[in-house]
Amino acid sequence: MADRITIAVQNLDLTRTLDRAVRRVKDTRGLMAHVGAAVEMNINLRLINKRDPDGAAWAPLAPSTIARKLKKGQTTRILEATGLMQQSLGYSAGQDWVEVGVSEPYGIYHETGTRRMPRRGFLFADHEAGQLGRDDQEEVELAIAEYLAGSLAGW
Template sequence: MGVRLKGDWRELNEALRKLGRGVPQKVKEAIAEGILARTHRRFEESRAPDGSPWPPLSPATLAKEVRPRDRLKRGGISAAAQRRISLRKPLVVTARLKNSISWKVVGSRIYVGTNLEYARIHQFGGYAGRGRKVYIPARPFLGLTEEDREEVKALLLEWMKEATR
C-alpha cells in the first residue's frame, strides 16, 4: 500500500535541487555581518549576549583615569574628570578589542571572533596581571543573542522562499 501522485514535478525537483546545494555564500555573509553588528552594539550598551549588563569598572580602574591635572588643590577631582569617569564604559578605552572582531565563512560554518590574546580574559573573566593577583570579571561580548537567532531564521526563510519559487 502506498501513495502515488501523478503530475509535473519539474518545479518541485528544481526547488529541491536549489535547496540541496546549501545556503549561498551571500546569505552566510549577511548572517555574519548581522552578528558582527550586534556584537559591536554590545560594546556601546555594555551588555552580554543574554542581555545582562556587564559588571561596572572597579574603583581602582576608575582611579587610574584621574590625571594629575584633574586633581584640585583643596582635594577631590575636577568636574570634567568626574564627568569623564562617569561616562567611562568597560572594554572601550581604545576600542582595539571591539575593532578586532571580525567574521569569516568557511564552508558551511560562520566564525565571529578576535585574535587578541587578552580577549579571553574579558569574555570569561579570571585572574590576570603580575602574579595573577587582579581579578577581572567576565564581560561576555561574543555569543548569539535572541535577535541574532531571529535574524538568521528570517534570512534562511527568505532564501528558502526564493529558492522554491
C-alpha cells in the same frame, strides 16, 4: 455534490524553479555570510551598549580601574581605552560554516572573566556551552528562513 472550481496554470516551469532552488540551497556561502554579518552587527551593538547577549548590563569598572584609567588620561568607559577590540571584530564564512569574533587576544578575558575581573560577555549568552543569545539565535533563524524563501522566489 459540491461545485468545483478549476484553475488553469500556464507557463509554469516547475522543473526550472526547483532546479534553481536546489542549486541555491546547495551553495550556502551567501547564507553563511548573511548570518556572519548579522551576528557581527549584534556584537558591535553590545560592545557599544555595554550589554551581554542576554541584554544584561556589564558589571561596572572597579574603583581602582577607574582611578588607573583617569591617571593615564583614558576614558572610563568599558572597553574603549584604545578601541582596538571593537575594530578587530569581524567574521569569516564558508560553504557550511561561519566564524564571528575579535582578533585581539584579550577578548577572551572579557568574554569569560578572570579571577580579578567579572565576565563582560559579548559573544555568547553561555560561553561554556557556546550558546548564542536570544537575539543572535533569532537572527540566524530569520536568515535561514529568508534564504529558503528566496530559493523559491518566482515560484
